[in-house]
Amino acid sequence: MYCLFCHQLIEHGLSWQTILPKLDPICPNCAQLLAPIHLPTCDYCGRDDHISCLDCKRWRPSQLLCYNRSVFRYNTFLKEVIARWKFRGDYQLYALFVHSFQARFNQYFSELPKHTWLVPIPLSEKRLAHRSFNQAEALASLLPRTTVPLLKRLEGEKQSKKTRKHRLAMRNPFLYQGSQEDVDFAQPIVLIDDIYTTGTTIHHAAQRLRAAGHQKVYSFTLAR
Amino acid sequence: MREYAKRYAGRLLLRDEIELPDYQLQALIKRGYFKLKPALIKRYFTHQCQRCGNKARHLFGVISCSNCQTAHLYCRKCIQMGRVMSCSPLYYWVGPDPDWSATDKRFAWKGELTKTQSQASDRVCHAIANGVNELLIHAVCGSGKTEIVFAGVAQVLNMNKRVCLATPRADVVRELLPRFQSAFPTTSIVGLYGGSGANQKTAQLTLSTTHQLLRYDNAFDLMIIDEMDAFPYHADPSLPYATKKAIKPGATTLYLTATPRQDMINQSKTPTVFVPERYHQFPLPVPKSVLLLKCPDVTWPKVFWKWYEQRPIKRQVLVFIATINRTQCLLPLIQSRYPQARIEAVHAKDPERITKVDLFRAKQLDVLLTTTILERGVTFPAIDVVVLDAGHPVFDQAALVQIAGRAGRSKVDPTGEVLFFHDGQTIAIREAIRSIKKMNKKAKIGKE
Ligand SMILES: [Zn+2]
Ligand SMILES: [Zn+2]
Ligand SMILES: [Zn+2]
Ligand SMILES: [Zn+2]
Numbered sequence: 220m221y222c223l224f225c226h227q228l229i230e231h232g233l234s235w236q237t238i239l240p241k242l243d244p245i246c247p248n249c250a251q252l253l254a255p256i257h258l259p260t261c262d263y264c265g266r267d268d269h270i271s272c273l274d275c276k277r278w279r280p281s282q283l284l285c286y287n288r289s290v291f292r293y294n295t296f297l298k299e300v301i302a303r304w305k306f307r308g309d310y311q312l313y314a315l316f317v318h319s320f321q322a323r324f325n326q327y328f329s330e331l332p333k334h335t336w337l338v339p340i341p342l343s344e345k346r347l348a349h350r351s352f353n354q355a356e357a358l359a360s361l362l363p364r365t366t367v368p369l370l371k372r373l374e375g376e377k378q379s380k381k382t383r384k385h386r387l388a389m390r391n392p393f394l395y396q397g398s399q400e401d402v403d404f405a406q407p408i409v410l411i412d413d414i415y416t417t418g419t420t421i422h423h424a425a426q427r428l429r430a431a432g433h434q435k436v437y438s439f440t441l442a443r
Numbered sequence: 444m445r446e447y448a449k450r451y452a453g454r455l456l457l458r459d460e461i462e463l464p465d466y467q468l469q470a471l472i473k474r475g476y477f478k479l480k481p482a483l484i485k486r487y488f489t490h491q492c493q494r495c496g497n498k499a500r501h502l503f504g505v506i507s508c509s510n511c512q513t514a515h516l517y518c519r520k521c522i523q524m525g526r527v528m529s530c531s532p533l534y535y536w537v538g539p540d541p542d543w544s545a546t547d548k549r550f551a552w553k554g555e556l557t558k559t560q561s562q563a564s565d566r567v568c569h570a571i572a573n574g575v576n577e578l579l580i581h582a583v584c585g586s587g588k589t590e591i592v593f594a595g596v597a598q599v600l601n602m603n604k605r606v607c608l609a610t611p612r613a614d615v616v617r618e619l620l621p622r623f624q625s626a627f628p629t630t631s632i633v634g635l636y637g638g639s640g641a642n643q644k645t646a647q648l649t650l651s652t653t654h655q656l657l658r659y660d661n662a663f664d665l666m667i668i669d670e671m672d673a674f675p676y677h678a679d680p681s682l683p684y685a686t687k688k689a690i691k692p693g694a695t696t697l698y699l700t701a702t703p704r705q706d707m708i709n710q711s712k713t714p715t716v717f718v719p720e721r722y723h724q725f726p727l728p729v730p731k732s733v734l735l736l737k738c739p740d741v742t743w744p745k746v747f748w749k750w751y752e753q754r755p756i757k758r759q760v761l762v763f764i765a766t767i768n769r770t771q772c773l774l775p776l777i778q779s780r781y782p783q784a785r786i787e788a789v790h791a792k793d794p795e796r797i798t799k800v801d802l803f804r805a806k807q808l809d810v811l812l813t814t815t816i817l818e819r820g821v822t823f824p825a826i827d828v829v830v831l832d833a834g835h836p837v838f839d840q841a842a843l844v845q846i847a848g849r850a851g852r853s854k855v856d857p858t859g860e861v862l863f864f865h866d867g868q869t870i871a872i873r874e875a876i877r878s879i880k881k882m883n884k885k886a887k888i889g890k891e
Contacts, residue, residue: 220501221501226501226502303522307526308517308522310507311504311519347509348509351506351509351526351528352507352508352509353509360507
């Protein structure tokens with residue numbers, strides 16, 4: 220087997236590992252550069268680096284989100300991996316995270332019912348056509364829950380074209396597109412995305428879902 | 444249409460790289476100026492990427508593609524140049540040939556070739572004129588390889604044909620670009636390397652890293668491959684594939700190297716030109732092999748201090764060190780021993796690498812510690828060269844010959860010292876010294 224990231228041949232040797240049906244396609248060198256989050260220190264955004272959360276002070280009172288959880292720290296290595304995955308479009312790299320992504324989901328969202336819905340953060344049509352895949356959808360497809368496309372993303376203007384004031388109060392780019400008849404508003408929803416940075420994107424999405432009437436919205440991302 | 448021919452002829456492009464709106468591209472296809480071909484084709488039990496030639500199964504990925512609503516293959520090998528997918532074709536130009544004859548092709552190089560150089564230069568011109576497919580130019584470090592090919596390049600440019608010089612390293616493209624620009628001031632010239640910002644530009648004379656050549660197909664009448672023995676050219680099958688694909692049928696390919704690998708010499712019946720003499724006609728400095736009881740890896744051998752302090756001529760010193768780790772341990776030790784000296788270290792991942800090399804070249808540094816990244820391509824006029832732990836496996840024969848070739852490049856001071864510190868002579872050390880002596884002998888015979 221070859222490492223999906225650096226293409227080195229992985230020598231597992233003859234050990235108990237060889238008889239396991241599935242192994243992560245990542246070599247030990249690359250694997251040690253990933254920083255898994257085991258114990259979140261912030262119960263709201265799920266980070267574990269003990270830095271006091273200014274962003275969370277802002278978001279918490281809005282009560283839009285129950286909480287966010289993430290699998291890895293967004294360190295230099297993961298930045299590089301995600302850039303290659305998203306911007307270069309190296310789709311296959313998702314396989315690096317399959318097991319951890321599934322395991323953390325089960326750990327953090329075990330109390331949610333089986334019929335919980337996953338809502339991947341959408342891309343705008345233009346961007347989707349360019350990239351040929353949506354990384355959030357790819358992540359959602361790894362989890363044993365139903366994916367429901369309740370949101371749509373409008374074409375964004377270029378960041379540089381926005382005035383400062385405009386940028387600060389960033390317009391919510393999402394539209395709600397569920398229909399009253401087939402939606403159960405009591406059903407919990409987990410938003411799925413690749414990165415949670417300032418929390419703006421996730422909260423914009425959550426805001427639309429809450430405004431439509433959904434009562435419980437969580438989020439789960441690959442990186443924090 | 445003339446502009447389109449110059450922009451697209453000889454290239455193999457993804458849709459995004461064409462930079463024309465759909466209606467324009469469709470019109471060009473209708474008129475028969477562009478053709479399409481599948482990007483990935485099935486080959487027995489595997490597939491092949493038509494851009495990079497990749498056939499390795501683990502370097503294909505499956506993408507669940509939202510454009511065509513199916514899951515299909517894409518090439519992971521050449522993905523840093525844009526994604527090649529089985530649902531999107533590659534485009535190539537079949538319209539009129541580009542016309543490069545508009546300007547007169549002035550050859551403005553005013554230098555003079557030595558007797559050895561001009562013999563080699565004549566062989567190159569002869570090979571081009573007679574449609575010889577391949578010629579190997581085995582030229583020692585500092586022999587002036589670039590000047591040797593100038594006349595041949597001028598000859599091809601004057602025939603309204605295209606020339607490419609390909610090298611594995613971006614540094615070399617950056618260094619050669621101004622030299623070619625001043626030798627051919629009226630010719631359109633482009634330098635292609637990752638991050639150059641010019642990678643969709645085209646010209647009659649192209650200097651390119653071997654990677655960037657993947658976008659070319661059936662383009663060049665003269666292909667010059669610099670340092671063909673250097674990593675990663677011989678380690679990565681897609682690079683020979685790219686250079687083969689980029690030339691036109693009947694083109695001439697010149698291989699330039701100071702250190703041909705043994706299998707290249709043994710197997711190939713390629714005609715070879717030797718250039719055993721440096722441009723300044725002084726012999727190559729022969730490395731001194733210095734045997735130590737034990738070669739320390741993270742401290743400096745005492746003999747080094749002794750040599751450094753007692754040299755009769757205080758040249759700048761380039762010190763080659765086997766690993767990045769060791770350079771980082773050794774740097775503070777030498778800095779604290781010689782606090783007045785200006786000393787730095789570079790390695791492949793050093794963001795300030797280019798600046799430090801420029802400083803060293805401008806004599807703003809006294810000592811530069813480096814990993815093998817500076818083993819070839821870069822030239823400094825008058826330096827001494829030291830290899831610590833020359834028996835380490837990263838220093839193979841070719842690397843040691845190249846490293847030794849960094850010394851004595853100046854006409855004014857042609858005799859820099861080269862020292863190999865080791866704790867047991869390896870085959871690589873022995874063979875490197877032997878082959879340098881052999882070339883010096885050849886040069887001497889040539890003069891008699
Ligand atoms: Zn790896
Ligand atoms: Zn927080
Ligand atoms: Zn490819
Ligand atoms: Zn497709």
